[in-house]
Amino acid sequence: xxxxxxxxxxxxxxxxxxxxxxxxxxxxxxxxxxxxxxxxxxxxxxxxxxxxxxxxxxxxxxxxxxxxxxxxxxxxxxxxxxxxxxxxxxxxxxxxxxxxxxxxxxxxxxxxxxxxxxxxxxxxxxxxxxxxxxxxxxxxxxxxxxxxxxxxxxxxxxxxxxxx
Numbered sequence: 001x002x003x004x005x006x007x008x009x010x011x012x013x014x015x016x017x018x019x020x021x022x023x024x025x026x027x028x029x030x031x032x033x034x035x036x037x038x039x040x041x042x043x044x045x046x047x048x049x050x051x052x053x054x055x056x057x058x059x060x061x062x063x064x065x066x067x068x069x070x071x072x073x074x075x076x077x078x079x080x081x082x083x084x085x086x087x088x089x090x091x092x093x094x095x096x097x098x099x100x101x102x103x104x105x106x107x108x109x110x111x112x113x114x115x116x117x118x119x120x121x122x123x124x125x126x127x128x129x130x131x132x133x134x135x136x137x138x139x140x141x142x143x144x145x146x147x148x149x150x151x152x153x154x155x156x157x158x159x160x161x162x163x164x
Contacts, residue, residue, distance in 0.1 A: 040083075045152060047083050047088065050084060050087065051087050066090070066091075067091045068091070068093070069093055069095055075095075087142070092134065092135045094131065094133055094135075096132045110124050111125075
């Protein structure tokens with residue numbers, strides 16, 4: 001069964017389009033689809049947008065990304081982590097700390113004291129961070145997702161012209 005696709009602008013997120021009047025849409029919905037199909041289509045569309053943003057980062061910096069770190073919220077869901085790995089084609093390693101903001105503050109404080117032998121924030125963060133499982137992308141699924149992501153980008157342009 002084919003799943004519905006959605007354009008991820010239901011909450012007027014500005015990235016990557018910075019378009020305050022853009023609206024979201026669900027395309028391909030049928031009576032045979034369930035809430036689970038809708039939920040998965042939303043997760044997949046967010047993954048497509050993440051890959052689009054990562055492409056922009058790589059192009060702007062000239063640095064090829066080799067992996068992602070994920071924390072809090074959605075990282076508790078294996079489905080979410082796998083979809084993000086598959087859509088981005090990058091392994092995702094989960095940070096085990098729940099309070100990542102507090103950890104960041106602690107890293108800055110510890111770096112300022114030099115307790116790890118230096119005042120380097122990056123070195124201190126490496127010593128204090130704790131990581132869990134790494135989810136590897138399924139490259140066969142990634143190829144399928146690439147085709148769907150192209151359609152999603154076309155939909156944004158079409159809806160923007162027709163509805164904007």
